[in-house]
Amino acid sequence: MRPAKGSLELVCPAGTPAALDAAVAAGADTVYCGFNDETNARNFPGLNFSRAELADSIARAHARGCNVLVAINTFPRAGDVDLWHRAIADAEAAGADAVILADLGLLAHAREKHPNLRLHLSVQAAAANPDAIQFYVKQFGVERVVLPRVVTVEEIAAIHREITCETEVFVFGGLCVMAEGRCLLSSYATGKSPNMHGACSPAGCISYREEGSTFVSRLGEFTINRVTKGEPAAYPTLCKGRFVIDGKATHVFEDPASLDASQLLPGLKAAGVKALKIEGRQRSRAYADAVVKAFRAAVDSLDRGLEIRAGALAALTEGGATTGGAYRKTWR
Amino acid sequence: MSTNTMKLSLGPVLFNWPNDIWSDFYARVADEMPVERVYIGEVVCSKREPFREQAMGEAVERLQRAGKEVVLSTLALVTLPRERHRVVATAEDWTGLVEANDITAVSALAGRPFAVGPLVNVYNEGTMRTLAGYGAKTVCLPPELPLTSIAVIAKAAAPLGVDTELFAFGRVPLAVSARCYHARVHGLHKDSCQFVCAQDLDGLAVDTLDGERFLAVNGIQTMSQTYANLLADVPALAAAGVTALRLSPHACDMVAVAKLFREVADGARDGAEATTALQGLIGDAPMSNGFLHAIPGARYQLRAQA
Known part of the structure; x- marks a missing residue:
């Protein structure tokens, strides 16, 4: 209505x-x-x-x-x-x-x-x-x-x-934590551009790997997060991942x-x-x-x-x- | 192939360099750097601007005396009233070209000659023509464009008298945000950031949890950790109609970087061989040119794949 x-x-x-x-x-x-x-x-x-x-x-x-x-x-x-x-x-x-x-x-x-x-x-x-x-x-x-x-x-x-x-x-x-339409992060990692192709962190570029009790999510050639099996794992959108600065792992850009x-x-x-x-x-x-x-x-x-x-x-x-x-x- | 019409530009310093380092850098640009055009001004954070004002005036004057074309760059993300006023004032006060890095500046500059920076979305020939209609004289294309798009846009730009510039060296600007990541990483607030970004002359490295070198943060800006290097691509860029290459300032020896690009653009040196020399200038920093080749932007590929 x-x-x-x-x-x-x-x-x-x-x-x-x-x-x-x-x-x-x-x-x-x-x-x-x-x-x-x-x-x-x-x-x-x-x-x-x-x-x-x-x-x-x-x-x-x-x-x-x-x-x-x-x-x-x-x-x-x-x-x-x-x-x-x-x-x-x-x-x-x-x-x-x-x-x-x-x-x-x-x-x-x-x-x-x-x-x-x-x-x-x-x-x-x-x-x-x-x-x-x-x-x-x-x-x-x-x-x-x-x-x-x-x-x-x-x-x-x-x-x-x-x-x-x-x-x-x-x-x-x-x-989005970045100004929309002005973010090349996904394109940088995957070659698929949200601005040109219409998808951020596309599913076709995501892979998962198990390492013992750890679950690793990757986008293109980059690790986006590692969680203990059983922990809730968010979809690996690039800017919601955990990364390392000066040896410290954090959600640098945004918490999921x-x-x-x-x-x-x-x-x-x-x-x-x-x-x-x-x-x-x-x-x-x-x-x-x-x-x-x-x-x-x-x-x-x-x-x-x-x-x-x-x-x-x-x-x-x-x-x-x-x-x-x-x-x-x-x-x- | 002769590429001797290729011009070189120095992009604005994107980092928060302390004033003495910043002033010394531009003195050296004026005296020694083989570039025709110098973009200067704060693009990333308006909080940095007041501290630069005096040094800025001196640097501009010195660059002009040295015969460089000086283009004033403006902010990438304009939200606060004082940021809007600053953009409008720059457009009104400066008689030379002003570089728009946001539509705010395009709006203030429309109707007179101006420059368009790599943070304005110019993805196709229609947008190039629209901007040329407003008065754009030179457009530095978004860094993520593949060579096929660049060629189409440059072809549309040439008859309109618009220069097509491309980001060719340095950490690639990938995103801007309302949030300051430098402040966030230091547990601070954007409004009380203590200017922690000044500690990192080339930005702050962000690695993955598996130790892959990934991104870099610079205040509200996120960049690639790799340094773009299009040296080996210069002949292809010239053939595609690119008329200028932009070198983005870093703490390394930028005069030596510019000389390498000059030699390759003049056809006096092979791009692949010059790439080895460039690696020597940037230490162990990884390189990239993937965007140009329509593969992940983080990759480096020496030759176009058949």
């Missing part, structure tokens, strides 16, 4: 048509998805939508009052930009309510060739301040910016005082934890945020169902002036650990 006036819009992930239907049923105001190729930043095997699936799914979502956004948010490969141009044209033809873009050249193309298509700026563009945001608004008529996960709630409020478009912020799921900003919703709303985004197009339908329902309840509670239930989603977070991430200044 589209959000009631004054209510935060709940933007939910869909990796498959079935997940899209589940998200709509669970209370999503808006669903975002991508084509099954390298034009989107969750280019995983078996995931995403064919052209026909997208058109059918959008029709079903629209029939139930739910918007659909199409992420075309990788950076087009030089010499092959037609693939990305076709994705924009096909998304518009399928009835998408907006496309989510990151690349400057692609934004310029979309504005010129698809003047009636609503444009959102992907988090992959990492527009982290009002000057950058207004640049995209003025140059390309961007109507919404997905804020990078480097700004605090206070900074979001300050940003809103200077911009003329909507903002959308991540509230749950995997948490998921973002859960549900307790920050009142502050985000007061800051001027329009939409809340849940990460996880690659996650299961059951996961999406539980997360969407929990955030639907949280947003409804907020609208009715009730307290938001804490820890409702602990079971769905990495190692049961959650963080407010960059929204709290202490994270830095």
Whole structure:
């Protein structure tokens, strides 16, 4: 359903048509998805939508009052930009309510060739301040910016005082510790680039090894973590690994934890945020169902002036650990 | 193949060098280094800037007297109001080229000639053309691009009068974050960091739990532990239309590094042979050029595979 006036819009992930239907049923105001190729930043095997699936799914979502956004948010490969141009044209033809873009050249193309298509700026563009945001608004008529996960709630409020478009912020799921779209770590270790190929720390580059009672996880040619067998082992995303500095092993970049900003919703709303985004197009339908329902309840509670239930989603977070991430200044 | 039109640029010092070391370095660049263009200015952390102001003015003047083209570099991650003002002020005050390392600076510079640094995402010919339309005169491409992409982009850049530069030497900038890893590793907070990053002139090495040499941290920036070395790739880069090579400053003898690149670019020395000499200058640091060859960026490959 589209959000009631004054209510935060709940933007939910869909990796498959079935997940899209589940998200709509669970209370999503808006669903975002991508084509099954390298034009989107969750280019995983078996995931995403064919052209026909997208058109059918959008029709079903629209029939139930739910918007659909199409992420075309990788950076087009030089010499092959037609693939990305076709994705924009096909998304518009399928009835998408907006496309989510990151690349400057692609934004310029979309504005010129698809003047009636609503444009959102992907988090992959990492527009982290009002000057950058207004640049995209003025140059390309961007109507919404997905804020990078480097700004605090206070900074979001300050940003809103200077911009003329909507903002959308991540509230749950995997948490990039680096400025999104500006991270070459996975590419450095594996040769597969999130920016170009649409996947970070891809499963095809991960291997596991047992050494006695130790379980070793590796990405490409590098060890990401070693845990004792039986200990919970998080997916070996590069920046969540344990590494050694001056002989000391630590989580140098980030502890394995998921973002859960549900307790920050009142502050985000007061800051001027329009939409809340849940990460996880690659996650299961059951996961999406539980997360969407929990955030639907949280947003409804907020609208009715009730307290938001804490820890409702602990079971769905990495190692049961959650963080407010960059929204709290202490994270830095 | 003659590559004698290849220009050399010195990138900005990415590390927090103490002022005396920093000033001595630029004096030597002015007097001895065979590079045409020098990028100068703080890219990584705005907290470092106030301490550099006076030395910066002196270094710029000395470089200009020595005939170098001086380009002022700007911050990679701009969030605070004072950081935004700084970017805008640099764009307004400097009559020469300013290097954008974030869209914030592109916004401030649009409509006049400017430079685009390797931390702005230029992955294709469409983005190159868009930036040229705003006034970009030289673009240093993102370090992760393969040679096939570089060739396509450089071909689009040439008729627009835009130089295509490539990151050719030094630890590769791989990521930026709102969080300071130097502070985190020392158990400190970013706001009270005590400038611990100044202890590591080439960044702080990050190894894997199995002892593999992996990354390096430099304040909010994460870099490769390997040093990029494109010496042996210079003929291929020239053929692809690359017009300038960027050397990123390290504590090693950078004048000697620049001379090696100059000799190879001039066709006076073989790139593979010069690589052996370069290894002698950087001690036991591992090298990489994998991004260029579309393999993991950490690898080094002497010849393109058939």
